[in-house]
Amino acid sequence: MAQPADVETAEPAGPRRAPVWLSWTVTIVFAVLYTYPLWVGIGNAVGYPQTIWEHYHLGINPGGWALLVAGVLTAPAVFGCCLLLGRSRGILARVLIYAAGLCVVSAVLASLTIAPSFVNFIA
């Protein structure tokens, strides 16, 4: 974990260092992009139980709730990991980390969306 910081400090600090406003802009833009999978997760967590109740008058079992909550937490958890991994790195490395994280969130949510087809959600 300490190695990249060493690399950063070994380089001349001035011209290679991204300005603070650029770092913040990148972080905020990606934070906005991460809100979509968060919104989808919340929508599923609210919508699935309602749909199941309207169609079958049944509830969601604990395993189902665990998956729905995981769907809500995936985007903020991955974004938090990206923030930690991007500390003391250059701006390009941060962009790469945020972009890869966004792709990972999409893949994980796609897997969670498929889960009801082989996991019994209904209590």
Place this chain on the structure above:
Amino acid sequence: MGADADDEALSWGHESDPTHVDSAGPDDAAAGPGGPVLAPGTSSAMLVVFGVFGGIYLLYTVAWLITAMQPGYTTGNALNDLMTQISSVLAVLAAPAWFIAALALTASRRNWVRILFLVLGIVVLLPWGFVSGRIW
């Protein structure tokens, strides 16, 4: 006259020719195979390991691509459907993105840390839809 011009065109010229440039090739070759050719810090074994991981991530990418190409349900809302399409594309890109990021960002770390990140990606990005056989 024509024959002379051809001979000149087909010759290598003389070493005293001012346009003559010595090649550095033979000196490099003299260093022997496996010496200076490899990038510093990366052993042959690690290159093989990275190659194996690259193959696995390539298979993951194909599996996610097959998953994304399945006809999904549409909500009727153009914006929702567009965002779903974009999410599918991002899911396909997840495996190569993780592989590139893991290799690029851990270049100065120990080998076991690099392998750990690559194994973590294989676990996280498992294409459940393809593996479970629900999408084909």
